[in-house]
Amino acid sequence: MKKTNILLNHLIDLWKFMSYHNVMAPFPPYDTEYVEELKSKILDMQEDEKTNYDELPVAACKYCNSLHIEVDDLNNDICMRCGSINEVEIHNNIEEYLKAKKEREN
Numbered sequence: 001m002k003k004t005n006i007l008l009n010h011l012i013d014l015w016k017f018m019s020y021h022n023v024m025a026p027f028p029p030y031d032t033e034y035v036e037e038l039k040s041k042i043l044d045m046q047e048d049e050k051t052n053y054d055e056l057p058v059a060a061c062k063y064c065n066s067l068h069i070e071v072d073d074l075n076n077d078i079c080m081r082c083g084s085i086n087e088v089e090i091h092n093n094i095e096e097y098l099k100a101k102k103e104r105e106n
C-alpha cells in the first residue's frame with residue numbers, strides 16, 4: 001500500500017500554527033518545549049520510511065478534539081489545549097479522527 005502523509009501534514013500544520021503564534025505573541029501561548037518536541041517527532045516520522053502512520057490509531061481530546069495530548073509522569077493523558085485529564089478518545093486512524101472532528105464542527 002502506498003504511504004500517505006495525512007497525519008504528518010496535520011502535525012506540520014499544527015506545528016506551524018503554534019510556532020507562528022509563539023513568535024508573534026509577547027508571551028508564547030504554547031509550551032515552547034512541547035513545540036520543540038512536536039518538531040522532533042515530525043522529523044522522526046519523516047525519516048521513518050516504513051511506518052504508515054495514517055493507519056495507526058490516534059488519541060484526541062474528547063472536549064476540544066485536539067491531538068495535542070501529553071502523557072505526564074503518572075501516565076495521565078493531559079490535553080495541552082484545554083487542560084482536560086484522561087479524557088481522550090482513540091480513533092482508528094487519522095482519517096476517522098478528521099471525519100469526526102469535521103462532523104462536530106458543523
Ligand SMILES: [Zn+2]
Pocket residue numbers: 061062063064065066079080081082083084
Ligand atoms: Zn482538550
